[in-house]
Amino acid sequence: MSLEQELKTEQVTHLDLTGFCMVASGTAVQDTLNAMRQHNVNVCIVTAGEHLAGIFTDRDVLGRVATHNDLLTQPIDTVMTPAPITVGPETSAAAALWLMDAKGIRNLPVVDEDGRILGVMTHQAVIHYLAARYPIEVQNRSPHPEQFPRKPEGGD
Amino acid sequence: MTTETLPLTRQDFVSNQTVRWCPGCGDYSILAQVQKTMPDIGFAREDIVFISGIGCSSRFPYYMNTYGIHSIHGRAPTLASGLAIARPDLSIWVVTGDGDGLSIGGNHMIHAIRRNINLNILLFNNRIYGLTKGQYSPTSRHGMVTKSSPMGSVEQPLNPIALALASEATFVARSIDAHTQHLGEVLLEAAHHVGTSFVEIYQNCVIFNPNEWIGLDDRRLRDENILYLKHGEPMIFGKNHDKGIRLNGFMPEVVQLGNGVSEDDLLVHDETSMQLAFIISSMEFPHFPAPMGVIRRVQKQTYTEGLMEQVKAAQAKKGVGDLYELYTSADLWTVTERETVKGKQTGALSLELDDEYMDEMEQKPEETTAMQDQLITPIATLQPRAPVSIDAAASLAKAIRQMNAHRVGCLLVTDKDDRLVGIFTEKDVLMRVVGLVDDLTAVPVANYMTPNPIALTTSLPIAQALYEMSIHGFRHVPLVDDDGRPEGIISFRDVVRRLKQNFN
Numbered sequence: 001m002s003l004e005q006e007l008k009t010e011q012v013t014h015l016d017l018t019g020f021c022m023v024a025s026g027t028a029v030q031d032t033l034n035a036m037r038q039h040n041v042n043v044c045i046v047t048a049g050e051h052l053a054g055i056f057t058d059r060d061v062l063g064r065v066a067t068h069n070d071l072l073t074q075p076i077d078t079v080m081t082p083a084p085i086t087v088g089p090e091t092s093a094a095a096a097l098w099l100m101d102a103k104g105i106r107n108l109p110v111v112d113e114d115g116r117i118l119g120v121m122t123h124q125a126v127i128h129y130l131a132a133r134y135p136i137e138v139q140n141r142s143p144h145p146e147q148f149p150r151k152p153e154g155g156d
Numbered sequence: 157m158t159t160e161t162l163p164l165t166r167q168d169f170v171s172n173q174t175v176r177w178c179p180g181c182g183d184y185s186i187l188a189q190v191q192k193t194m195p196d197i198g199f200a201r202e203d204i205v206f207i208s209g210i211g212c213s214s215r216f217p218y219y220m221n222t223y224g225i226h227s228i229h230g231r232a233p234t235l236a237s238g239l240a241i242a243r244p245d246l247s248i249w250v251v252t253g254d255g256d257g258l259s260i261g262g263n264h265m266i267h268a269i270r271r272n273i274n275l276n277i278l279l280f281n282n283r284i285y286g287l288t289k290g291q292y293s294p295t296s297r298h299g300m301v302t303k304s305s306p307m308g309s310v311e312q313p314l315n316p317i318a319l320a321l322a323s324e325a326t327f328v329a330r331s332i333d334a335h336t337q338h339l340g341e342v343l344l345e346a347a348h349h350v351g352t353s354f355v356e357i358y359q360n361c362v363i364f365n366p367n368e369w370i371g372l373d374d375r376r377l378r379d380e381n382i383l384y385l386k387h388g389e390p391m392i393f394g395k396n397h398d399k400g401i402r403l404n405g406f407m408p409e410v411v412q413l414g415n416g417v418s419e420d421d422l423l424v425h426d427e428t429s430m431q432l433a434f435i436i437s438s439m440e441f442p443h444f445p446a447p448m449g450v451i452r453r454v455q456k457q458t459y460t461e462g463l464m465e466q467v468k469a470a471q472a473k474k475g476v477g478d479l480y481e482l483y484t485s486a487d488l489w490t491v492t493e494r495e496t497v498k499g500k501q502t503g504a505l506s507l508e509l510d511d512e513y514m515d516e517m518e519q520k521p522e523e524t525t526a527m528q529d530q531l532i533t534p535i536a537t538l539q540p541r542a543p544v545s546i547d548a549a550a551s552l553a554k555a556i557r558q559m560n561a562h563r564v565g566c567l568l569v570t571d572k573d574d575r576l577v578g579i580f581t582e583k584d585v586l587m588r589v590v591g592l593v594d595d596l597t598a599v600p601v602a603n604y605m606t607p608n609p610i611a612l613t614t615s616l617p618i619a620q621a622l623y624e625m626s627i628h629g630f631r632h633v634p635l636v637d638d639d640g641r642p643e644g645i646i647s648f649r650d651v652v653r654r655l656k657q658n659f660n
Contacts, residue, residue, distance in 0.1 A: 003527040003655070006376060014379065014395055016337065030591055037587055058582040059565060065590055066556045072591050101652050106631070123631055123648045128337065131626035133375040135334045136180035136362060137531040137619045138626065143170050143188065143219070145612060145620045 003133070007094035012110050015093060015129055017119025020045055020107070025053045029065060029079060030072040032056060043107045043120055046080050051115045054080035057107055086111045089118055093129070096121050164195040166628070167610075171221040182333035182360035182373075183212060186280065187219055188627050189339045190249075194222070197347040199247040206249045207236045209256035212287045213280040213359075216251040230261025233268035233277070237459075240273045244460045247347065250277040253359075254295040255285050258314055262294070269323035271459040272351040278343075279316055279354070280333075282361040283368050290364035302364075317437040317451060320354040321430065327353040328433065328452040333360055334373035336626070338384070338448060345450055351458050358446075372446050381441060385449035390422040393445045401444070408435055410444060427453040530658060535621055536614035538654060540635055540644030543568045546601060548577055552589060553596035555580055566632040568642045569605045575640045578605030581632065611636040614643065618654070621646055 021039040023032050025048045036044050036058075046054040056076055064079045065071050071079060086109045087096050100108050100121075108121040131138045169191040177183045194204065204222040208214035210229035217224025227235045232250045240248050250268075257265050257279050268275060284302060285291040291304035295316065299308040320328045327349040331342040339357065346353035358369050371381045383393040383401065391401035392413070400422040402411045411417050426432050433452040439445070471477075545568045546555055555567055559582065569578035580601050588604050589596075610624050611634045621633045625648060635644040 002525060004658070010376070033586065033590055040587075042583055042586065058586040061586045061590055062556065062565065062582040063560055066585050067553070067596065069591065097652060098656065101649065101656065106649075123652075124625075124629060126652075127622060127625045127648055129375060130622055132334055132336065132378075134528060134531055134619070135182070135185060135360070135373060137528055137617075138622045139188075139334065139336065140180045140182060140184040140360075140362070141620060141623045142175045142177075142179070142184060143191075144175060145616050147174055 004094065006133075007097065008092045010093040010129075011089065012087060012091050012093055012096045012108075012121050013089045013118065015121060015125040017110055017121055017125060019043065019122045019124050020120040022047055022117070023076060024048075025077055026075045028072065029074055029076055032076045033061070033065075033072075043122065044076075045109060045117055045120060046076055047117065050117070052084070052086065052109055052111055052117055053077070054082040055084040055107060055109060055120075056080040059106075084109060087121070088113065093121075093126070097126060164201060166192045166195065168201060169194045169221050171219050173218045175219055176215060177212060178363050180360075180362035181212070182282065182362070183216075183280065185333040185336060186213075186278075186339065186357055186359065187216065189336055189343060190216075190278075191220070192627065193340050193343040193347065194220075196344060197247060203245060204247045204249070205236075205239060206251055207232045207239070208251040209261055210287070211253040211256040211285075212361075213251055213253040213278075214256055230256055230259070231264055232256070233261065233264040233275070236275050237268050237271070237273045240275055241460050241463065244274065244464075248275050250275050251280070252277065253280045253286075254283060254293045254314075254316070255287075258294040258316065258319070266319065266323040269320055269325045269352045269354055272324070272326050272456055273459045274351055276346045276349075276353045277355065278346075279356050280359040281316060281356055282359045282365055283313070284361050284365035286361045286364055315437060315440075316354075316356045318434065320356075321433050321437055321452065325354045325452065326351040326454050326456050327450070328355075329353070329450045330356045330358070330446075330448050332358040332369065332372055332378075332382075332446075332448065334369070334375075335378060335382075335448075342449065345453075349453065351456060372441060381445050383439075383445040383447045385425045385436070385447055385451060387425055387427045387450065387453075390419045390424050392419065392422065399445075401439075403435075406435075408439055408444065427451070526658065530654065531619040531622070532617045534615050535612060535618055535635065535646060538618065538646055538650045540614065540646045540650065543634060543642045543645040545570050545574075545642055546580070547572075548602040548605075549600050551597045552593060552599050552601055552604060555601040556585065556589075556596065559585075566645065566647075567601070568634050568645065569601055570642060574642075576609070576611055576634060576636050576642050578602065578607045579609040579632075579634060580605040609634060611640075611642075613638070618651065622651065 019041055020043040021035045021041050022045045023035055025046055032044055042058040044056045085103055089110055089112055096108055106123045110118045110121055112118055201222055206217040206220045206222055206224040208216050208226055209232040217226050225235055232252055236248050236250045281295055283293055283295045285293050290302055292300055292302040292309045294314045296309050297313055301308050317328055329342045331339040346355050360369055371377050379395045383391055393399050398413050400411055400413055401408050402421050403423050427450055436447045436451050439447055544562045544564050546558055548569050548571055565582040567580045568576055569580055571577045584604055612620055614635050624630055624633050632645055632647045637643045
């Protein structure tokens with residue numbers, strides 16, 4: 001099966017969708033930053049109850065918050081992207097990836113039909129997928145990229 | 157005394173040695189995960205030791221920038237035992253394979269485990285002798301055709317997990333080279349366990365046994381075929397979490413959830429149950445999903461703790477002893493020198509062996525898919541964008557202004573000779589700058605960048621860029637010319653464009 005077919009048959013929920021953290025709507029920007037730092041993630045989902053209210057990423061930090069320290073005490077709702085583009089759990093990985101590319105986004109929340117948050121598809125999840133899918137080419141590389149042995153068994 | 161105060165990173169554990177494994181060997185992936193896990197285990201670099209025996213996997217200590225011993229065939233557990241008793245403050249890792257650890261070193265292995273010496277034993281299981289070029293090992297399947305079993309192995313393979321359990325191991329776990337996140341988590345759990353941690357790692361021998369883990373190492377199939385064990389949780393598996401393990405008498409069985417079978421009917425994993433651990437160890441893929449994760453974990457006194465208690469008690473009673481006095485109290489005699497016998501070495505044998513495996517080397521390369529071909533094309537074919545650079549002395553405020561003006565998430569930081577000295581990304585802004593720096597105009601970007609970033613040249617394959625992104629969690633990889641000057645930058649988005657072009 002080609003990668004194209006694979007990515008079409010693979011659902012987004014088969015990827016690792018855990019690379020994000022969550023805060024409730026109304027949380028201060030400073031506390032949101034702290035949560036992202038604690039979880040070491042680039043993406044934060046802002047929730048209203050069980051539902052998605054918005055998304056806040058490192059790009060928003062750079063563009064909207066970095067030079068405005070006065071915003072830190074404001075609620076996250078003032079700087080997040082409200083009602084972001086989402087996909088359902090049945091969406092194929094390929095469709096999700098092309099959607100991300102077309103919309104110029106790197107993080108795509110996955111929600112069920114009742115709008116509950118199932119996870120966030122990130123570029124990092126696709127990178128891990130490709131690495132694990134092609135371990136011989138990608139994962140099992142030498143830590144020294146300039147090194148290329150002349151014999152298939154690694155000797156020279 | 158700890159000499160390093162800065163938090164360690166994966167790069168601190170990469171040694172300067174040339175890695176000599178076959179390209180595509182699963183050992184690379186394990187090495188990368190071990191190097192990635194080391195900063196998190198809570199030990200200073202000088203308190204970590206890697207000890208190996210003989211075999212492909214046993215080259216490991218060379219590649220770790222820690223203390224290490226490439227020791228005697230099968231005897232890594234013995235050296236490690238001695239060290240663990242003399243220096244209980246160290247984090248000691250034994251790296252061995254199915255040949256080194258279960259053939260010649262089988263006895264050392266079981267006794268180290270049974271004594272519960274504070275070691276982390278990583279057993280790379282590729283079910284073949286790789287270094288000696290393709291003979292069957294103690295874990296090779298019955299009937300497996302190898303160089304030394306042309307009509308199929310007539311031996312029954314060892315079950316390493318069951319062997320460790322029979323040796324009363326206090327920590328037994330399993331993972332696989334290709335599932336890097338899972339492997340990383342298991343390594344961390346092993347590191348935190350006090351006592352012997354035994355980890356079996358399914359590992360791919362790309363040259364001599366490349367098809368051993370089909371169904372488990374394949375990203376498309378693995379979630380269908382691996383049972384991820386979690387303490388206290390029912391044994392559910394499958395890509396869609398729709399299958400489970402139920403106990404029927406003494407026998408485990410695979411059941412489909414639904415149609416009257418609910419989660420309540422399933423076995424619940426219990427890391428403290430020896431009986432359950434043996435049942436899990438008996439579940440062999442493909443008859444069952446391959447169980448992965450922590451199989452058994454209990455706390456017991458370590459050998460060193462028990463021994464030191466006795467030493468203390470004896471010293472309290474008899475006082476501190478004198479080793480020299482003890483040594484000279486026995487009968488002593490002098491050994492006289494004898495004439496040495498000279499050996500005969502022609503070197504002819506090794507040439508014959510070389511011929512024998514030449515056919516292996518001359519095999520036609522496997523057919524590759526279009527995607528695999530794409531992955532090995534040079535990065536240059538992605539037509540990388542020109543980078544946005546900034547001088548190291550520029551202020552943070554200027555850096556952030558530039559990123560926003562150029563709408564980029566990543567700046568390459570250069571010195572006065574225009575050489576790449578660091579990288580500054582939006583993640584750095586998130587993690588280290590916002591709300592933490594009072595005056596952005598007062599501090600240079602150099603204080604907040606990642607110094608000495610990983611940079612590639614455009615002649616390297618795209619796969620290398622994906623590798624760096626996957627290992628380090630980067631989204632951008634800077635490109636430099638031979639003099640270390642920034643030439644371009646690629647992001648994962650460029651790779652996505654390539655995939656898309658390919659498909660349409």
